[in-house]
Amino acid sequence: xxxxxxxxxxxxxxxxxxxxxxxxxxxxxxxxxxxxxxxxxxxxxxxxxxxxxxxxxxxxxxxxxxxxxxxxxxxxxxxxxxxxxxxxxxxxxxxxxxxxxxxxxxxxxxxxxxxxxxxxxxxxxxxxxxxxxxxxxxxxxxxxxxxxxxxxxxxxxxxxxxxxxxxxxxxxxxxxxxxxxxxxxxxxxxxxxxxxxxxxxxxxxxxxxxxxxxxxxxxxxxxxxxxxxxxxxxxxxxxxxxxxxxxxxxxxxxxxxxxxxxxxxxxxxxxxxxxxxxxxxxxxxxxxxxxxxxxxxxxxxxxxxxxxxxxxxxxxxxx
Numbered sequence: 001x002x003x004x005x006x007x008x009x010x011x012x013x014x015x016x017x018x019x020x021x022x023x024x025x026x027x028x029x030x031x032x033x034x035x036x037x038x039x040x041x042x043x044x045x046x047x048x049x050x051x052x053x054x055x056x057x058x059x060x061x062x063x064x065x066x067x068x069x070x071x072x073x074x075x076x077x078x079x080x081x082x083x084x085x086x087x088x089x090x091x092x093x094x095x096x097x098x099x100x101x102x103x104x105x106x107x108x109x110x111x112x113x114x115x116x117x118x119x120x121x122x123x124x125x126x127x128x129x130x131x132x133x134x135x136x137x138x139x140x141x142x143x144x145x146x147x148x149x150x151x152x153x154x155x156x157x158x159x160x161x162x163x164x165x166x167x168x169x170x171x172x173x174x175x176x177x178x179x180x181x182x183x184x185x186x187x188x189x190x191x192x193x194x195x196x197x198x199x200x201x202x203x204x205x206x207x208x209x210x211x212x213x214x215x216x217x218x219x220x221x222x223x224x225x226x227x228x229x230x231x232x233x234x235x236x237x238x239x240x241x242x243x244x245x246x247x248x249x250x251x252x253x254x255x256x257x258x259x260x261x262x263x264x265x266x267x268x269x270x271x272x273x274x275x276x277x278x279x280x281x282x283x284x285x286x287x288x289x290x291x292x293x294x295x296x297x298x299x300x301x302x303x304x305x306x307x308x309x310x311x312x313x314x315x316x317x318x319x
Contacts (some may be wrong), residue, residue: 054193147224148178180226
């Protein structure tokens with residue numbers, strides 16, 4: 001009886017301790033943030049954002065836990081500035097592992113990595129060398145050439161070093177001030193997340209385990225229409241219904257590059273327009289942004305969605 005009671009208490013303590021989740025920027029439907037937008041209509045707070053999205057080859061939830069974003073961006077960041085991502089105090093850190101911090105400009109279909117903390121996430125250094133489990137804030141610089149957009153999905157993801165083979169993640173909704181343009185970098189690594197995704201085994205003291213998925217990843221390019229401030233409640237990015245981005249492979253990892261904002265290829269009304277406005281493309285497969293009085297190239301909506309016009313703004317959603 002005493003052994004059963006002790007086991008029950010240990011199980012309860014583990015459940016209360018939980019795992020890890022971010023508190024800034026505020027993840028979708030979290031009740032633990034200092035500031036957060038109102039919940040989307042019909043939604044409720046999620047008190048289990050620290051459980052893995054994937055575990056032992058099974059998909060437990062979408063990558064973002066919830067596909068419907070906050071009704072408005074919760075934070076406004078600026079390209080080139082220093083930002084700090086904060087985590088809950090305490091939690092179970094499973095002896096560290098690989099963490100990535102990424103952003104998506106298309107509603108969660110494509111994530112590009114901005115920062116990595118590999119091997120010893122949440123630890124000051126290697127646990128075997130006296131590293132302490134005390135890191136709950138990661139500070140890094142946003143690339144100066146990161147494109148601006150009124151709605152961007154931020155993703156923190158983590159593969160744990162010890163325990164069941166799991167994939168943890170949280171998403172927040174932010175705006176980024178910056179010029180129109182594109183940014184190329186490594187695609188986020190998704191592992192331990194159902195069929196078709198790689199399984200990174202338990203580290204067993206070898207912190208190089210799975211490292212090639214993070215250092216030799218596929219390159220992706222994301223694009224933004226530019227954003228200088230103002231309302232963030234209407235987004236050109238679609239609401240994602242995909243459970244995860246495509247698998248990361250182990251191709252070469254070239255240097256991060258940028259390219260200028262696309263020039264006009266599809267125009268409306270003779271090519272003239274009011275800078276800062278949007279319009280849907282004629283077939284509604286995407287949208288255009290007006291810069292310098294000229295419509296830019298069409299940016300495609302996610303597969304299965306179409307463009308809808310709302311005044312001088314647009315959004316992509318399901319027909």
